[in-house]
Amino acid sequence: MELTDLERHLLNDFQHDLLLTPRPYAEMGERLGVDEQAVIDALERLRECGVVTRVGAVFRPHSVGASTLAALAVPPERLETVAGIVSAYRHVNHNYEREHDYNLWFVATAPDEGELCDVLEDIERATGLPVLALPLLEDYHIDLGFELRWT
Amino acid sequence: MDVSDLRTRLQRIRGDTVPLAAADIALIGAIEKGLPLVSRPYAAVAEQLGISEAQVLERLAALRERGVIKRMGVVVRHRELGYRANGMVVWDVPDDAVAGLGQCFSRYDFVTLCYRRPRQLPEWPYNLFCMIHGKSHDEVHQGIARLVRECGLQRVPHEVLFSRRRFKQRGARYHCPERREPPHAPGEAAHRG
Numbered sequence: 246m247e248l249t250d251l252e253r254h255l256l257n258d259f260q261h262d263l264l265l266t267p268r269p270y271a272e273m274g275e276r277l278g279v280d281e282q283a284v285i286d287a288l289e290r291l292r293e294c295g296v297v298t299r300v301g302a303v304f305r306p307h308s309v310g311a312s313t314l315a316a317l318a319v320p321p322e323r324l325e326t327v328a329g330i331v332s333a334y335r336h337v338n339h340n341y342e343r344e345h346d347y348n349l350w351f352v353a354t355a356p357d358e359g360e361l362c363d364v365l366e367d368i369e370r371a372t373g374l375p376v377l378a379l380p381l382l383e384d385y386h387i388d389l390g391f392e393l394r395w396t
Numbered sequence: 397m398d399v400s401d402l403r404t405r406l407q408r409i410r411g412d413t414v415p416l417a418a419a420d421i422a423l424i425g426a427i428e429k430g431l432p433l434v435s436r437p438y439a440a441v442a443e444q445l446g447i448s449e450a451q452v453l454e455r456l457a458a459l460r461e462r463g464v465i466k467r468m469g470v471v472v473r474h475r476e477l478g479y480r481a482n483g484m485v486v487w488d489v490p491d492d493a494v495a496g497l498g499q500c501f502s503r504y505d506f507v508t509l510c511y512r513r514p515r516q517l518p519e520w521p522y523n524l525f526c527m528i529h530g531k532s533h534d535e536v537h538q539g540i541a542r543l544v545r546e547c548g549l550q551r552v553p554h555e556v557l558f559s560r561r562r563f564k565q566r567g568a569r570y571h572c573p574e575r576r577e578p579p580h581a582p583g584e585a586a587h588r589g
Contacts, residue, residue, distance in 0.1 A: 249537055255470060256470060256472055260467065260469045260470055260471075261467035261469045262467070262469060262545055263468040263469040263470075264454045265438075265456055265460075267436050267438060267449060267453075268435055269431075269438075270433070270435065270437075273436070281435060284433070285434070288433050288470070288518065289433050291470075292430075292433070294476075295473060295476050296472065296473055296476045296477060297470055297471065297472060297473040298430070298472070299429060299430025299431075300431050300433065300469065300471070301427050301430040301431050301471065302428075302456075302459075302466075302467070302468045303467050303478045304424065304464060304465060304466065305464055305465070305467075307409050307410055307464050308416070308464040309421070309424050309464065311406050311410060314525075318574065320504070328563040329563075331563075332563050332564040337564060338564070338565070339564060339565050340562075340565075341482075341559045341560075341561065341562050341565075342560040343484065343557040343558065343559050344557055344558045344560055345412065345555065345557045347520075347557075348560075350484070350557070357405070358403055358406035358407055358410065360572060361406065362402060362403050365399070365402070366397070366399055369397060369427075375397055376397040377397070377497050377516055377519060378402050378516075379513040379514060379520070379525075380402070380405060380409060380513065381512070381513060382409065382511070382512045382513060383495065383498065383509050383511065383512040384511055385495070385498030385499060385501065385502050385510040385512070
């Protein structure tokens with residue numbers, strides 16, 4: 246999609262340190278030389294077309310609830326069906342096909358470890374496949390967003 | 397999957413974190429889908445929670461200070477912007493070298509995430525994960541070559557798992573009143589890439 250200069254700046258300049266002031270979008274506009282409504286409209290459009298997931302917070306894993314990365318080795322002919330079963334859980338927020346014998350990778354999150362384990366067991370039962378669960382042990386790189394290159 | 401082993405492991409991980417106050421959990425629940433795109437978004441969140449705008453701002457500042465919030469801002473989907481090569485690189489490194497290599501990786505801006513995760517032998521020997529987003533597979537491979545060369549990984553087994561299709565991507569939801577999504581939720585369609 247074609248992006249305006251304003252949209253590019255909104256995407257690149259505000260991935261972190263969103264201002265904790267009553268009117269953050271007005272402050273963003275001030276830095277970019279446009280008014281508050283122009284910022285809100287542009288963010289709305291970026292969200293509607295899927296370039297922006299949300300304007301908000303990224304939480305440190307394990308600080309809120311329990312979560313894990315997990316994988317399944319799915320026979321190729323069953324991949325779409327199994328992916329559909331996994332995606333149907335509200336607990337699952339990412340679900341990707343990757344090039345490997347373990348070809349379906351997902352992240353599951355729950356309010357506590359008991360519910361998380363229940364969900365993973367449920368997925369094992371529903372798919373008939375063993376889940377490889379790989380919870381995060383240490384985080385070496387804080388996701389601060391990264392510089393986008395436009396060319 | 398060995399559930400009791402996983403449960404113990406998760407409990408141990410969570411044991412290291414400071415529990416959140418109920419008010420913080422409610423606040424996180426109110427903003428996990430994103431802030432409203434209105435003139436005073438924090439006031440809108442405050443109204444929903446029955447607290448003041450100032451309290452929302454103070455609690456968010458404290459959560460950011462504690463590192464519970466890693467960042468606040470515009471959360472971008474890279475694939476939509478041409479970063480179509482999403483490589484998860486997994487390394488089998490000696491346990492006592494993981495932290496040092498994690499630090500080394502985190503100095504490269506093309507490494508977007510870097511984590512230590514448990515091996516699950518015999519199926520899964522890898523204990524260090526990093527994500528590299530690039531505009532092409534070649535670009536990701538060049539990044540890996542730099543890491544191998546500059547972090548001293550010449551003898552370390554690794555694999556790169558490129559993403560092929562995205563079935564679902566959205567922010568985490570910590571409060572799940574119902575277990576299943578409604579069928580064909582909007583915006584969750586599969587993407588090929």
